[in-house]
Amino acid sequence: MKALAAYNIKGGVGKTATVVNLAYLSAREGNNTLIWDLDPQGAASFYFRIKPKVKGGARKLLARRLGVGDHIRGTDYERLDLLPADFSYRHLDLLLDHQKRPKQELGRLLKALNDEYEFIFVDCSPGITLLSEAVFRAADVLLVPTIPTTLSLRTLRQLGKHLKGKKRAPLILPFFSMVDRRKSMHREISRTAMAPYPFLQTQVPFSSLVERMGLAREPIMRYAPKSVPSRAYQSLWEEIRFQPTVRDSSLKTK
Amino acid sequence: MRNPRPQPVDYKLAVRQDSLLADVRAAFKTTLETQPSRELVFYDTFDWRLYKRRESLRGCLQSGKTQVFWDRWDGTSVGSIQLENRLRFAWDLPPGEFREAITPVIEMRRLFPVLEIRSQLRLLSILDGREKTVARLSLERRQIREPGTRKWKIVSPAAVRALPVRGYVKAFQELTDLLERLGLQRSDIGPDQEALRLIQPEAGQYSSKLQIHLDPSERSDQATKLILQQLLKTMLANEEGTWGDWDSEFLHDFRVACRRTRSALTQIKGVFRAPAVDKFRKGFKWLGDVTGPARDLDVYLLKIEGYRQTLPTSARADLNPLIEFLKRRRRAEQKVLARALQSSRYQKLIRDWNRFLEDPVPHRSSLKKAQRPIQEVASKRIWRSFRRVVKKGLAITPESPAEALHQVRIDCKKLRYLLEFFRSLYDPSELKQLIRSLKELQDCLGDFNDLEVQQESLRRFGGEMFREGVATDSTLISMGQLIDQLERLQGKEREKFVDRFGAFAHPSNQERCQTLFGGK
Numbered sequence: 093m094k095a096l097a098a099y100n101i102k103g104g105v106g107k108t109a110t111v112v113n114l115a116y117l118s119a120r121e122g123n124n125t126l127i128w129d130l131d132p133q134g135a136a137s138f139y140f141r142i143k144p145k146v147k148g149g150a151r152k153l154l155a156r157r158l159g160v161g162d163h164i165r166g167t168d169y170e171r172l173d174l175l176p177a178d179f180s181y182r183h184l185d186l187l188l189d190h191q192k193r194p195k196q197e198l199g200r201l202l203k204a205l206n207d208e209y210e211f212i213f214v215d216c217s218p219g220i221t222l223l224s225e226a227v228f229r230a231a232d233v234l235l236v237p238t239i240p241t242t243l244s245l246r247t248l249r250q251l252g253k254h255l256k257g258k259k260r261a262p263l264i265l266p267f268f269s270m271v272d273r274r275k276s277m278h279r280e281i282s283r284t285a286m287a288p289y290p291f292l293q294t295q296v297p298f299s300s301l302v303e304r305m306g307l308a309r310e311p312i313m314r315y316a317p318k319s320v321p322s323r324a325y326q327s328l329w330e331e332i333r334f335q336p337t338v339r340d341s342s343l344k345t346k
Numbered sequence: 347m348r349n350p351r352p353q354p355v356d357y358k359l360a361v362r363q364d365s366l367l368a369d370v371r372a373a374f375k376t377t378l379e380t381q382p383s384r385e386l387v388f389y390d391t392f393d394w395r396l397y398k399r400r401e402s403l404r405g406c407l408q409s410g411k412t413q414v415f416w417d418r419w420d421g422t423s424v425g426s427i428q429l430e431n432r433l434r435f436a437w438d439l440p441p442g443e444f445r446e447a448i449t450p451v452i453e454m455r456r457l458f459p460v461l462e463i464r465s466q467l468r469l470l471s472i473l474d475g476r477e478k479t480v481a482r483l484s485l486e487r488r489q490i491r492e493p494g495t496r497k498w499k500i501v502s503p504a505a506v507r508a509l510p511v512r513g514y515v516k517a518f519q520e521l522t523d524l525l526e527r528l529g530l531q532r533s534d535i536g537p538d539q540e541a542l543r544l545i546q547p548e549a550g551q552y553s554s555k556l557q558i559h560l561d562p563s564e565r566s567d568q569a570t571k572l573i574l575q576q577l578l579k580t581m582l583a584n585e586e587g588t589w590g591d592w593d594s595e596f597l598h599d600f601r602v603a604c605r606r607t608r609s610a611l612t613q614i615k616g617v618f619r620a621p622a623v624d625k626f627r628k629g630f631k632w633l634g635d636v637t638g639p640a641r642d643l644d645v646y647l648l649k650i651e652g653y654r655q656t657l658p659t660s661a662r663a664d665l666n667p668l669i670e671f672l673k674r675r676r677r678a679e680q681k682v683l684a685r686a687l688q689s690s691r692y693q694k695l696i697r698d699w700n701r702f703l704e705d706p707v708p709h710r711s712s713l714k715k716a717q718r719p720i721q722e723v724a725s726k727r728i729w730r731s732f733r734r735v736v737k738k739g740l741a742i743t744p745e746s747p748a749e750a751l752h753q754v755r756i757d758c759k760k761l762r763y764l765l766e767f768f769r770s771l772y773d774p775s776e777l778k779q780l781i782r783s784l785k786e787l788q789d790c791l792g793d794f795n796d797l798e799v800q801q802e803s804l805r806r807f808g809g810e811m812f813r814e815g816v817a818t819d820s821t822l823i824s825m826g827q828l829i830d831q832l833e834r835l836q837g838k839e840r841e842k843f844v845d846r847f848g849a850f851a852h853p854s855n856q857e858r859c860q861t862l863f864g865g866k
Contacts, residue, residue, distance in 0.1 A: 168471065
């Protein structure tokens with residue numbers, strides 16, 4: 093099982109769209125896939141028409157009295173499940189703080205799902221909290237959708253520095269998201285800032301089609317399969333899929 | 347974990363598909379999707395390894411690539427992988443965890459298509475108030491056929507499957523309740539397994555193990571013929587795969603059946619007339635000789651990767667000329683083997699043998715043992731064989747030459763074959779311990795012998811490669827290192843022998859054998 097977390101300290105960069113669309117592609121390919129909606133806004137859950145409610149809230153989730161499996165809901169799509177968000181997640185980092193080894197908690201919850209899914213996509217909330225640290229530790233890959241501005245690059249650099257030298261740091265895969273080719277800064281930065289950061293080749297353009305996901309309540313491949321952003325996500329998934337860390341999906345046999 | 351992935355339920359369709367659909371659509375809010383027709387291929391090994399594990403390997407062609415799904419019969423999935431080329435051997439798969447998981451299951455066996463399905467799926471999604479899919483019903487019209495043939499069989503009735511969506515337990519319950527009210531009966535096997543059984547009635551049955559049930563009072567000559575008939579059946583089952591070189595195990599199973607046949611003819615003395623026995627012993631010896639070299643090479647090639655790992659990293663590539671050499675030889679031996687198995691000599695042997703086995707036994711035989719009950723004859727032979735192993739084994743000292751251990755190995759084999767032939771005549775729980783300690787002893791002696799043989803072969807190969815001009819200095823040096831390594835391992839096996847023989851010849855085992863076989 094590989095855990096890929098879409099993370100950025102900034103909000104509104106396309107984390108949820110990334111998670112929803114890539115997870116759909118992963119499932120369509122035949123991989124058992126789970127989306128874990130960790131954002132109290134519950135956008136991913138909303139897109140899949142799943143109530144952002146977890147019985148007992150964040151506290152019960154951590155207490156593991158019910159077991160993570162009980163909260164999982166199947167989406168409308170084969171092999172794609174979702175662990176919904178709950179408004180109580182806004183307190184998750186406080187609750188984690190009370191646990192014995194807060195940063196390892198998430199990893200433990202994910203491990204329980206090891207046998208069931210090949211990929212788990214985590215939709216993180218913006219900001220940097222104990223919860224984010226827990227995600228850094230538990231995830232195999234950090235997908236970082238980045239809007240091509242100088243401030244975004246600076247934030248990315250901060251993240252890189254923060255994770256450098258940490259044991260169990262995930263693989264950081266930044267990519268340009270919501271690229272508006274009408275803006276000269278976007279054009280310049282997306283062209284020149286590829287090195288020295290290991291940015292993925294694929295860039296996802298800004299598109300109102302993607303915003304329509306909230307109305308269609310489906311991944312973009314369903315309602316606009318041949319569109320530019322749809323193809324971009326497919327190409328993005330292809331690139332991510334063949335990264336060495338990601339390529340081997342995990343299997344459990346008896 | 348509680349609430350694990352929910353499982354689908356299969357039904358036997360008792361009513362017309364369209365009326366079923368109408369009834370379900372009337373009871374719930376639904377959407378219907380007709381999926382494009384697709385073709386699926388199921389794979390398994392010749393010995394049905396996946397089937398026996400209650401699992402299936404299904405390939406689906408999707409935009410030029412094959413998506414392979416590895417599922418359990420209960421509907422849960424083990425894993426999947428995307429392939430660009432054909433699915434044949436585990437080592438053809440791209441490296442990764444799928445390959446690592448499937449390799450211990452299929453090992454060196456080839457995967458063959460066993461079933462082709464052309465499927466038209468209609469998927470009915472049951473929706474809740476928010477238009478969320480909370481359960482599904484799939485109705486599949488399928489045509490199935492045996493791979494390699496042209497004709498499709500229409501499978502009726504169509505396959506109906508209720509598919510739960512995780513976390514929506516109540517909705518699924520409502521659906522299954524409705525289906526039952528409409529008169530559908532649950533099916534205990536999935537539609538794929540049902541289709542497989544239609545196309546391959548012998549699915550899951552092949553085994554290279556001897557599974558024969560003898561009646562203790564049966565005449566010895568008749569009982570022996572039963573054993574030999576089953577061995578012939580195994581040989582014939584593996585014939586095509588052997589000369590076709592489908593995978594290395596066909597040859598192996600063929601040869602084992604051959605060897606057991608010879609052993610039975612030699613060891614179960616006095617039940618058939620000598621001229622017949624002689625003739626067939628010679629025939630099967632020829633068969634063993636002509637297939638031997640190919641098998642030996644297979645064994646090396648299977649082992650060479652392991653050996654390569656024992657060398658220092660810098661030297662590993664040096665073994666490549668050896669591997670190429672072995673592969674070339676193997677191809678040449680395959681030609682010899684294939685010619686032999688298609689020769690008239692072979693055809694005649696099999697024909698005559700078959701006739702001999704099918705001829706009824708003479709009503710009154712002049713041979714002493716032929717009419718004695720098999721229980722008696724078997725026990726005598728086994729007891730004698732057992733005593734022989736013990737005697738020879740006790741004579742082994744640290745100074746005994748390798749040849750002496752080789753002899754014990756041969757005697758152990760004879761005993762083992764006898765136990766395999768006559769297993770059904772004795773209490774399994776009593777035999778279990780004996781067979782287990784014998785097997786461990788044989789493994790040790792087998793390894794010892796293999797190591798001996800391989801050292802000799804490597805020396806020989808080295809000489810031959812040198813003469814052929816394909817051996818570089820570094821290759822020869824690496825082979826030399828390998829030989830040293832093998833010699834060291836052989837020494838360890840000899841030490842192991844002492845323990846294993848001790849366990850086998852333990853007084854408790856000897857008493858047990860006395861009771862079972864020594865008799866009066």
